[in-house]
């Protein structure tokens with residue numbers, strides 16, 4: 001699995017799957033979630049509504065997959081990150097689960113290229129450096145013969161610089 005770093009808007013990336021930093025309702029919100037639903041269109045919301053109707057809410061750390069609607073990607077994998085100022089001591093584990101469960105779901109759907117945003121580091125206020133370490137470590141530990149490329153898509157320069165430093169230091 002090749003790891004790549006980009007500073008970009010994830011809605012513009014042409015990969016098999018982009019990951020959305022959603023909330024438990026799966027029905028949209030602000031940040032990257034808002035951008036994905038705005039640009040991807042109604043089809044994504046419809047698919048999320050169907051999942052809600054059959055499976056209920058999506059818990060932190062879990063992931064579900066839908067069409068990518070009008071986006072250049074084929075699928076959107078919606079995962080729910082932990083809110084930094086809420087809940088117990090399992091936030092790091094929950095964030096790692098977001099990456100792991102998204103990769104598992106990707107693998108089950110024959111996804112070869114996948115792009116992740118910096119889950120939980122916006123509205124959910126997870127410390128950026130800790131989040132970057134968890135993201136890189138979890139993805140790097142995930143062994144897959146099917147997934148060929150994982151792209152970390154940073155929106156802000158601060159996250160990009162953190163990832164750049166960590167990836168260089170770890171020589172990944």
Ligand code: AR6
Pocket residue numbers: 008009010011021022023028029030031032033034035081117118119120121122123124125126153154155156159
């Ligand atoms: N492309 C890539 N990354 C982006 C984009 C974009 N278009 N827009 C923002 N980011 P956030 P969270 C980055 O707040 O912290 C929503 O309301 C952003 O700079 O989108 O997990 C949901 O519905 C940050 O680094 O997600 C939830 O309620 C990262 O994406 C809540 O926000 C995540 O920021 C989830 O909060």
